[in-house]
Amino acid sequence: MIDGINNLASGAGIGGSPASKPAAPTTGGTNFSDMLSKSIDEVSRLQQDASQAVDNITTGKSEDVDGVMTAVEKSDLAFKTLLAIRAKLMDAYEEIKGMPI
């Protein structure tokens, strides 16, 4: 199951790898927990970038309003994606948990 999600994730371009890679079975690729922590790091980095940009514009260091808006939107979108993935995972987990053995 985890491999499946992994493929999905790499296919969707999450985890840094470009979408060009075909969704072949990735035996021996990055494991799920690595991918997850990598994407959390990435979201955190995007949020820090956005926060830096906001600081710069409020303190008058830069005048790049569009840049700030893009950075903020990017971090927002990344965070939402992370939340969506987490929700899906929890759903899958619940489903498996309820499966009669």
Place this chain on the structure above:
Amino acid sequence: MFERLLNQTNAPVLERMLKFTAARQKLLAENVVNVSTPGYRQKDLSLEKFQGMLRERVEQRDHNGLGSTSFDDLEAQLENPQRGMLFHDGANRSMEQLMTDQAKNALMHNFVIELLRKQFQTMEMALKDRPV
């Protein structure tokens, strides 16, 4: 505890800026209202100076870590700018400058509001564990 939670972001900086723009809007409106008052001296707050003060604090905060520096005591200094022409009655007025300043001030205010909203929204998302 909640104070610390909020200070982890740059919400305090934005809050201060919001206070500044609100105070400046009031002074600019006062200047427009008194445009035909003899001997009236314009009052204003300097955005550049205030941003300078903010920048210092932000650098201090970046050095000591998030949540370490308080922004609550930052106050902009009241000024009497000498712009426009000095009329015979001792009043100095430049309506164009005033209108430009208030437009810029309002834009800054709305911009900061949007950013603050976004920040609160992200925090709410993290708390609720789903997109809002």
Place this chain on the structure above:
Amino acid sequence: MFDVLDMGASGLTAQRTRLDTIAENLANVYTTHNAKGEKEPFRRRFVVLGPGRAGDPQKSGVHVQKIGLDPSPPIPKYEPGNPDADANGFVNYPNIDMSIEYINALEASRAYEANVTMMEVSKSMINSSLRLIA
């Protein structure tokens, strides 16, 4: 927070009073008698504005301090046929210069507009602040 709107309103009132006074001057540009019917030319009125709200000078804003009378002498015109003419045939007309009144009216209405714009902007700022809780 809403004080800024009251302040704008004080500006609107002041400029409106100015315009009213100008209108009165223009209306009486040929008035040679006073209200009691005595021979006395109308005196030009002008508004003196002062900082601070009316009734509460501590509050920021503007108010009409007084409506003053222009002390300059009336303008004599040679009209020997006029029943109001003096022994030399001159009639004393009010000390009102139309062009000055027009210019003042223009300035007052521009200041009025500026106040309205300022209030609109302040309102939009308050509105966007309210969006924070919405």
